[in-house]
Amino acid sequence: MIFRERTDVGEAKRMFLAGINSIDRTEVLPSRSAIGRVLSASILAPRNVPHYRRSAMDGFAVRSVDLIGASPTNPVMLQISDEIMEGTCTPVNTGDYVPDDADAVLMMEDTISIGDMIEIRAQVHPGKNVGEIGEDVRKNEIIFNKSHILRPCDIAVLASLGISEVKVYSKPVVAIIPTGNDLLPLPGSEEPAPGKTLDINSLMIGEYVEKWGGSARYCDIVPEDANLIEEAIKANLDTDMIVVSGGTSVGDRDFVPAVVEKLGRKLVHGVGLSPGKPTALGIVENVPVLCMPGYPAAGLVALFAFGKPALRKSGNIPDIPDTTVKATLSGKILSREGYVSYARVILEGNIAHPLMTAGAGILSSIAKSDGFVIIPENVEGCEERSEVDVVLIE
Structure with missing residues (x-):
């Protein structure tokens, strides 16, 4: 396979992202249906949380002044009452309202009940074990900034504030176009005839698009x-x-890059990516077009390298770093200088076993692996027993 040009991966990515505009479409969703969505506007707290003084402990609401000097050798006796006044206390549980005239909560462990009296053997300072109004969230405070990705814990915070709807960016729509005379649509319960193959790439691409927020x-x-x-x-x-799958090489029937060039701008065709060299990138009427190789493993690497960041920019989705772990190689990994290489490995504790360092069409090697060791273009492989960063496959 001969390409007239081979663009550096970093430069190809820069060119591709520079031509992508972030969408401005928004929609309003029920908060409970917005997990994983990106806020299109900041959210202000409509009220305080808590909106009342609450007890942080099981115990007794007290006036701290009544407990001055209390100790095991000098206990103080208080009357249990529904009202707080000099010489009285009120039982409270965690989260209960603390009466206005009380300024502290004494832990149950520091008391001994004697009929309708309690013996107190510890002092407390004003505010002890009392959650003040707005201690958690202040009214009009910015709770979440624009472009925040909502998590389950965030939804709980919204619920505590009585916020039942949120405004989010619409999901970017990604068209997946499979090409090839040998492809058959899914599902395929019967074994394809020789020379035919099932279109698994569309399924793989679509699942990642949905996972990444599209x-x-x-x-x-x-x-x-x-x-x-x-x-x-x-x-x-x-x-x-x-995303066009297939038809990106330099054969007589690989028409996709030429079609993109005819319709718009072909930015690159051929990148320093292994596997994934035949990748082409372009822009047609302001729509980014990723032309990925039809070989599944090569296509997936191209999708990770270019499709994921492009989708995130289009959808206003914050760039989240890949999840990586440190590991020691059990064997040598070879790579080609001038190419960013994605080597597949299996993790066993903190040991990374190289699974497949070549083979653009073997998708099962990715399913069997736990992650990639991404080798920079200026490095010729990794030696056995060297420490590497393993990017976990999502």
Whole structure:
């Protein structure tokens, strides 16, 4: 496979992202349905939390002045009462309202009950074990900033404030166009005939699009025909991003990069990515187009390297660092200088076993692996027993 040019991965990514505009569409959702969504506006607290003085302990609401000098050798006796006044206390549980005339809560462990009296053997200072109004959240305080990704704990905070709806960015719509005369649609319960293969790439791409915060639009398989590929791309220019699977190499029937160039701007064709060299990137009528290799493993690497950051920029989704772990290689990993290499490894404790360092079409090697060791383009492989960062496969 010969490419006239091979663009550096970092430069290709920079060019691609520079041509992507973030969407401005928004929608209002019930808070409980907004987990994982991105806020399109900051949220202010409509009220205090707590909105009353509450007890942080099981015990007795007291006036701290009544307990001055209390100790095991000099206990103080208080009358249990429903009202707080000099010489009285009121039983409270955790979270209960603390009467206005009380300024502290004495822990149950520091008391001994004697009929309707309690013997107190410890002092407390004003405010002890009392949650003040607005201690957790102050009214008009910014709770979450614009572009915050809502988590389950955030939804609970919203519920505590009585916020039942939130305004979020709409999910970016990604059209997935599979190409190839050999492809068959899913599901396929029977074994395909020789020379035919199931379109698993569309499923893989769509699942990652949904996982990363987008909405997948699945398209019919397009034969290896330049006119039909052109029609498919034009029909999906109402989306926020297009991913074309297959037809990106330099063979007689690899029409996709040329079609992108005809319709818009072809930014790159051929990147220093292993596997994933035949990747092409372009912009058609302000819609980013990722043309990924049809070989599954190569396509997935291209999707991780370019599709994920492009989707995040399009959808106003904050860039979240990959989850990585430190590990020691059990064997040597080879790589080509000038290419960013994604080497598949299996983790066993803190040991990383290389699984497959070559083979662009073997998807099962990714499913069997726990992550990638990403080797920079200026490094020729990794030696056995060297410490590496393993990027976990989502």
